[in-house]
Amino acid sequence: xxxxxxxxxxxxxxxxxxxxxxxxxxxxxxxxxxxxxxxxxxxxxxxxxxxxxxxxxxxxxxxxxxxxxxxxxxxxxxxxxxxxxxxxxxxxxxxxxxxxxxxxxxxxxxxxxxxxxxxxxxxxxxxxxxxxxxxxxxxxxxxxxxxxxxxxxxxxxxxxxxxxxxxxxxxxxxxxxxxxxxxxxxxxxxxxxxxxxxxxxxxxxxxxxxxxxxxxxxxxxxxxxxxxxxxxxxxxxxxxxxxxxxxxxxxxxxxxxxxxxxxxxxxxxxxxxxxxxxxxxxxxxxxxxxxxxxxxxxxxxxxxxxxxxxxxxxxxxxxxxxxxxxxxxxxxxxxxxxxxxxxxxxxxxxxxxxxxxxxxxxxxxxxxxxxxxxxxxxxxxxxxxxxxxxxxxxxxxxxxxxxxxxxxxxxxxxxxxxxxxxxxxxxxxx
Numbered sequence: 001x002x003x004x005x006x007x008x009x010x011x012x013x014x015x016x017x018x019x020x021x022x023x024x025x026x027x028x029x030x031x032x033x034x035x036x037x038x039x040x041x042x043x044x045x046x047x048x049x050x051x052x053x054x055x056x057x058x059x060x061x062x063x064x065x066x067x068x069x070x071x072x073x074x075x076x077x078x079x080x081x082x083x084x085x086x087x088x089x090x091x092x093x094x095x096x097x098x099x100x101x102x103x104x105x106x107x108x109x110x111x112x113x114x115x116x117x118x119x120x121x122x123x124x125x126x127x128x129x130x131x132x133x134x135x136x137x138x139x140x141x142x143x144x145x146x147x148x149x150x151x152x153x154x155x156x157x158x159x160x161x162x163x164x165x166x167x168x169x170x171x172x173x174x175x176x177x178x179x180x181x182x183x184x185x186x187x188x189x190x191x192x193x194x195x196x197x198x199x200x201x202x203x204x205x206x207x208x209x210x211x212x213x214x215x216x217x218x219x220x221x222x223x224x225x226x227x228x229x230x231x232x233x234x235x236x237x238x239x240x241x242x243x244x245x246x247x248x249x250x251x252x253x254x255x256x257x258x259x260x261x262x263x264x265x266x267x268x269x270x271x272x273x274x275x276x277x278x279x280x281x282x283x284x285x286x287x288x289x290x291x292x293x294x295x296x297x298x299x300x301x302x303x304x305x306x307x308x309x310x311x312x313x314x315x316x317x318x319x320x321x322x323x324x325x326x327x328x329x330x331x332x333x334x335x336x337x338x339x340x341x342x343x344x345x346x347x348x349x350x351x352x353x354x355x356x357x358x359x360x361x362x363x364x365x366x367x368x369x370x371x372x373x374x375x376x377x378x379x380x381x382x383x384x385x386x387x388x389x390x391x392x393x394x395x396x397x398x399x400x401x402x403x404x405x406x407x408x409x410x411x412x413x414x415x416x417x418x419x420x421x422x423x424x425x426x427x428x429x430x
Contacts, residue, residue, distance in 0.1 A: 022042050022043050023042060023043060023108060023109070024039060024040065024041050024042070024043075024108070024109035025039070025040045025042065025091060025106040025107065025108060025109055026038060026039040026040070026106060026107065026109045027104050027105050027106040027107065028104075029095060029102045029104055030102065030103075031102065032318070034280065035053070036051060036053050036054070037051065037052050037053050037405070037408075038050075038051060038095070038104065038106075039051075039052065039109060040061065040073065040082075040106065042063060046060065047060075047061050047062075047063055047073075048060055048061060049061050049073075049075055050171070050408075052171060052404075052405060052407065052408035052409075053404065053405040054404060055170070055404040055407060057170065057171060059075060059077055059078065060075075060076070060077065061073050061074065061075050062074040062075075062076070069085055069086035069087075070083070070084065070085045070086070071083070071084050071085075071086065071091065071093075078097060079097065079098070080095065080096060080097035080098075081095075081096050081097075082094070082095045082096070082104060083096075084104070084106065089107065089108070090105050090106060090107045091105070091106040091107075092105050093105075093106070112171065112172045112408070112411075113411045114172050114173060114174070114411065114413060115411060115412075116178045116412065116413040116414060117172075117173075117174050117177065117178065117413065118177055118178065118181040122181070122184070123146055123184075123185060124143055124144060124145050124146055124184040124185070125143075125144045125146075126141050126142065126143050126144070127141070127142040127144065128140075128141060128142075129141075129142050129191070129223065130200070131219050131220060131222075131223045132219065133203070133212075133215050133216045133218075133219035134203075134215075135202075135203060135204070136196055136201070136202060136203025136204070136212075136216060137200075137201060137202045137203065138193045138194070138196075138201045138203075138216055138219065138220065139166075139193065139194050139199060139200025139201050140166050140191050140192055140193030140194065140220070141166055141180075141191070141192055141193075142189070142190075142191045143180045143181075143183075143184045143189060143190045143191075143192075144184075144189055145184045145185075145186075145187045145188065145189055148187075148189055150227065150228055150229050151229055151230070151430075152187065152188070152189050152228060152230075152430075153188050153189070153228070153230045153231075153232065153254075153426060153429040153430060154188070154189035154190065154191065154224050154227075154228040154230070154231055154232070155183070155188065155189070155190050155191070155231075155232045155233060155234045155256070156190070156191045156192075156193075156217055156220040156221055156224060156231070156232075156233055156234070157176050157179070157180065157190055157191065157192040157193070157234050157235070157239070158213070158217045158233060158234070158235035158236070158238075158239030158240075158242050158243060159176070159195055159235075159236060159237075159238075159239050160236045160237030160238045160239050160240075161237060161238040161334075161338070163195050163196070163197055163198045163205065164194075164195050164198065165194050165195070165198050165199050166192040166193050166194045166199065167192065168192075168236060170395070170407065171407055171408035173395065173397075173407070173413045174413065175236070175395060175396070175413055175414045176192045176236075177192075178413050178414045178419075179234070179414060179419065179422070180192055182419045182422075182423065183422070183423065183426070186423045186426070186427075187430060188423070188426050188430075189228065190234075191220055191223075191224060193216075193220060195213070195216075196208055196212075196213075196216065203216075206333075207333050208333075208334065209333055209334050209336075209337035209338075210238060210241065210242065210245075210334070210337050210338055210341060211337060213238070213239075213242060214242045214245050214246060217233065217235075217239075217242055217246060218246060218251055221233070221246070221251055221252065230253045230254070230429050231252065231253055232252050232253050232254040232255055232256070232352075232429070233246050233247070233252045233255045233256070234255070234256040234258065234422075235255070235256070235257060235258065235260060236258040236259060236260075237258070237259050237260065237261070237364070237365060237394065238260075238261065238338070239258075239260070240257035240258050240259055240260020240261065240356075241257075241260045241261045241262070241341060241343060243255040243256065243257050243260060244257055244260060244262065244343050244346070244347070244350065244354075245343070245346070247350045247352050247354065248343075248346040248347070248349050248350050250351070250352075252352055253352055253429070254352050254353045254354075254355075254383075254426075254429060255352060255353075255354055255355070256354075256355045256356075256357070256422055256425075257354065257355070257356040257357070257374075258357055258358075258396065258418075259357070259358050259359065259362055259364070259365045259367075259370075259394050259396070260356065260365070260370065261341070261343070261365055261370065262343045262344060262347075262369075262370040262371075262373040262374055262377075263342065263343075263344065263369050263370055263373055264339075264340075264341065264342035264344075265298075265338040265339035265340060265341045265342070266295060266298040266299060266302070266339050267369070268365065268366075269294060269295075269298050269326075269330075269339065270291050270294055270295045270298070271366055271369070272363070272364060273290070273291050273294050273322075273326065274287060274291050275363045277290065277291070277319075277322070279363075279403065282319065286315045286316070286319055289313055289314060289315050289319075290313065290315055290319050290322060290323055293308045293312075293313055293323055294323060294326050296308055297323075297326065297327055297330065298330055298339050301330045301331070301335075301336055301339060302336060302339050302340045307327060308323075310323050310324050310327075343373070343377075344373050344377050347373070347374065347377030347378050348377060348378075348379060350378060350379065351379065353381065353383035353384060353428070353429075354374070354378060354381075354383075354384045354385075354386075355384070355385045355386075355421070355422065355425045356371060356374050356384075356385070356386045356387070357387055357388075357389055357396075357418055357421065357422075358370060358371050358388055358389070359388070359389050359391070359392035359393050359394065359396055359402070359415075360388050360389065360390050360391060360392070361391060361392060361393050361399055361401065361402030362392070362393055362394040362402060363393070363394065363401075363402045363403065363404075364394040364404075365394060367388045368388075371386050371387075371388060374386050383428065385421075385425055387421065389415055389417060389418050389421075392415045392418065393406065393407070395407055395413075395414070396414050396415045396418050397410045397412050397413070397414070397415065398410070398412055398415055
């Protein structure tokens, strides 16, 4: 889930970051021995902060500059600030949060290389479309292959968790644009849309849940059925779960799940928490204590009862803070619904063809448990294909460890073999 539960757990330690005059500036904080990269985007009227190691981006900041080269950056969402002084080729300063101070030196950020991002002219056409689901207006791009007809297969693309634009852009990667381009060149149409509250789309976000996003996708399916006979869904992460939900409801003619959650949201949260804490080097007994408490808190959030209090845990204060942050995050309506989801009981009712892909180095949605659940639960069909892509992470990038911190530094946006698998599988519907 692009940047979701594991990233949420990682928001444990303390800080995020820094900036300077104009342009993009980056540096590393040392938070209790853990390096955290900070990137400030200082140009334009809406400056922002990224924390690539936590897959967090676009956090609004407020800037104050002086004639002598000093800069103050306030980050209200994090209750943090940065004060620095421009010193030629770098900005030297201090990042403050929660009563703590961290030295932070910033240097100009190099332009990121994204060789797979499509560049025109294109051998297909694009149409800007809008449609509605209740009070929500969704805006998107319909990509039409050359010579398309009603018999051309089409897929609506559903993003992962968090507010995403139609390209599912993260750190200048545009995976949905890359996928749509590859499919169009193979004669397959797509519709990709901005999520509620992003780009050209409107609608309630604060109270919206996975069910609302599923209904948004269903409204897009209905729009596509006015022009196409065969309509499917391709979803990434939470979008993959939504694809499975729509398939179980008989709303799709075929679906592609990319790193979709199949097991329960509670199991996924605990698994992500465990992975993050293991990577941070905590002892196994402490990890077990915290993960057990996280699982109990998540269960209570869904079913009712009393959550364990942080002071009841026999762990260091840093891990109590991790647990406390999870308790806060699971209070949102979206998280409560996500925790309650479990696709396994519904798999038997899916009759349309399913392609499910996960990366073997995905640390956000474990490939073994989720693909295993699909193999066990889906009705047997020669049209189904369930496959792990070796060596790729949650974003389907070839990687070293699969850690969230790698996403930004990898130039590849989407593994070519995964693109080819989707194209080959979709030929049966042409």
